[in-house]
Amino acid sequence: xxxxxxxxxxxxxxxxxxxxxxxxxxxxxxxxxxxxxxxxxxxxxxxxxxxxxxxxxxxxxxxxxxxxxxxxxxxxxxxxxxxxxxxxxxxxxxxxxxxxxxxxxxxxxxxxxxxxxxxxxxxxxxxxxxxxxxxxxxxxxxxxxxxxxxxxxxxxxxxxxxxxxxxxxxxxxxxxxxxxxxxxxxxxxxxxxxxxxxxxxxxxxxxxxxxxxxxxxxxxxxxxxxxxxxxxxxxxxxxxxxxxxxxxxxxxxxxxxxxxxxxxxxxxxxxxxxxxxxxxxxxxxxxxx
Amino acid sequence: xxxxxxxxxxxxxxxxxxxxxxxxxxxxxxxxxxxxxxxxxxxxxxxxxxxxxxxxxxxxxxxxxxxxxxxxxxxxxxxxxxxxxxxxxxxxxxxxxxxxxxxxxxxxxxxxxxxxxxxxxxxxxxxxxxxxxxxxxxxxxxxxxxxxxxxxxxxxxxxxxxxxxxxxxxxxxxxxxxxxxxxxxxxxxxxxxxxxxxxxxxxxxxxxxxxxxxxxxxxxxxxxxxxxxxxxxxxxxxxxxxxxxxxxxxxxxxxxxxxxxxxxxxxxxxxxxxx
Numbered sequence: 001x002x003x004x005x006x007x008x009x010x011x012x013x014x015x016x017x018x019x020x021x022x023x024x025x026x027x028x029x030x031x032x033x034x035x036x037x038x039x040x041x042x043x044x045x046x047x048x049x050x051x052x053x054x055x056x057x058x059x060x061x062x063x064x065x066x067x068x069x070x071x072x073x074x075x076x077x078x079x080x081x082x083x084x085x086x087x088x089x090x091x092x093x094x095x096x097x098x099x100x101x102x103x104x105x106x107x108x109x110x111x112x113x114x115x116x117x118x119x120x121x122x123x124x125x126x127x128x129x130x131x132x133x134x135x136x137x138x139x140x141x142x143x144x145x146x147x148x149x150x151x152x153x154x155x156x157x158x159x160x161x162x163x164x165x166x167x168x169x170x171x172x173x174x175x176x177x178x179x180x181x182x183x184x185x186x187x188x189x190x191x192x193x194x195x196x197x198x199x200x201x202x203x204x205x206x207x208x209x210x211x212x213x214x215x216x217x218x219x220x221x222x223x224x225x226x227x228x229x230x231x232x233x234x235x236x237x238x239x240x241x242x243x244x245x246x247x248x249x250x251x252x253x254x255x256x257x258x259x260x261x262x263x264x265x266x267x268x269x270x271x272x273x274x275x276x277x278x279x280x281x282x283x284x285x286x287x288x289x
Numbered sequence: 290x291x292x293x294x295x296x297x298x299x300x301x302x303x304x305x306x307x308x309x310x311x312x313x314x315x316x317x318x319x320x321x322x323x324x325x326x327x328x329x330x331x332x333x334x335x336x337x338x339x340x341x342x343x344x345x346x347x348x349x350x351x352x353x354x355x356x357x358x359x360x361x362x363x364x365x366x367x368x369x370x371x372x373x374x375x376x377x378x379x380x381x382x383x384x385x386x387x388x389x390x391x392x393x394x395x396x397x398x399x400x401x402x403x404x405x406x407x408x409x410x411x412x413x414x415x416x417x418x419x420x421x422x423x424x425x426x427x428x429x430x431x432x433x434x435x436x437x438x439x440x441x442x443x444x445x446x447x448x449x450x451x452x453x454x455x456x457x458x459x460x461x462x463x464x465x466x467x468x469x470x471x472x473x474x475x476x477x478x479x480x481x482x483x484x485x486x487x488x489x490x491x492x493x494x495x496x497x498x499x500x501x502x503x504x505x506x507x508x509x510x511x512x513x514x515x516x517x518x519x520x521x522x523x524x525x526x527x528x529x530x531x532x533x534x535x536x537x538x539x540x541x542x543x544x545x546x547x548x549x550x551x552x553x554x555x556x557x558x559x560x561x562x563x564x
Binding site: 224 | 404
């Protein structure tokens, strides 16, 4: 590593693009949150915290915050839980065809989200959906259900798609981390009479813990930002049941054309994401030190 | 627990989870080759009695679909090339040099991955409107870079650090400039890293939805994901055609992934999780 300003010159082209399409827009959003701007009144007028006060007294916005929490919590719990469990299963020494298993498991993750959501929409179809058929054949439901348009099931149905998409990623990352766990240590512990649970706690977990924490935080950030599934499966409906913050912002901006309010809500989403990101940095930094 | 029982349970669970993972893709293919008369069969069948390519013919004969396909190819190719070029330069700068603010800059790039695109799309809409970039491919290309550059830089910085400096130094003693050394010596060695950035960028740009939805307006600038989404909206009942269109979008990504999956898993674990 040399110390020279030359390093910065290499970064200038990328930095210029990022400033134009990311940094400046971000600042623009934060500023716009304090101004009124709608399609009918395109001139910006200063509003102070008025739009924030409006937001936090708006039932739909509060509901979208609650939905975002539910959506993120259940998505991440199941993405991580399933990924972790199946990584442990796949990692066992006697399992053959690991490479094939890995490739097949990655399919949901590489399938474009828009495609994944179209297929799931068709599978959830109320009259001819394969999911209704399978569940009824197994006698798990008495009659076909409209999964995506019933308030009781809509959120769960969208979470299922999000879990399906992301758990393979968790699985592969944890499996890769497991390969770095020292076999000698494990054997030594087993020879000393440690139970599998104890071996896991003392040898395996310390080696993969930081990967697990990073993964959970990344999943949280990705799920907070996820938009395509909700947009394609439910558009935030029925009756705002699945309207997460990203969807709320999109509706405010591009359906109601209330850009000021949408920007204020964007700032809220950005703050939530930034807090999670800061925790993530603390973890990655702690690892390096 | 006897080992054979454990093995049986393991394989049953693995096959079950693989079934869950790939079933939607299988169902998509299956639906796409079904004639309309078989779409609503009860019980539904995975392999149709009379498979047909009519849905594909229907989809590919629509000029809107072909144009969107072309747009997606152009935009994705441009995003991949620009991302590789800009992230190679920045990744090299950060891997080889320290300068005032270099730590902060690395951190800022890492943070760039975390910015929600829905937060950027409203201001981008106004900015693009002002600069005449709204509803243009070029606008969409640079908007996509907001998401692909940060991750690419993070991945390549860690990759370039694994390339020994002595190699470029030797090349430079022989009279090549540093930039030439980067392109002729470092980049060929870091090929696996470049390939994983390229694949990641390709997948991202190919499936990008939010920017394309809001920053393009006319059918002539539309990308495939948007075409599919409006397609599904126009013909809510024609699931055969929708699934055929979906297959057309999914195939390039699946093909590239199958060819390069080795690089892909490695690169992502380097870039995302190790930080």
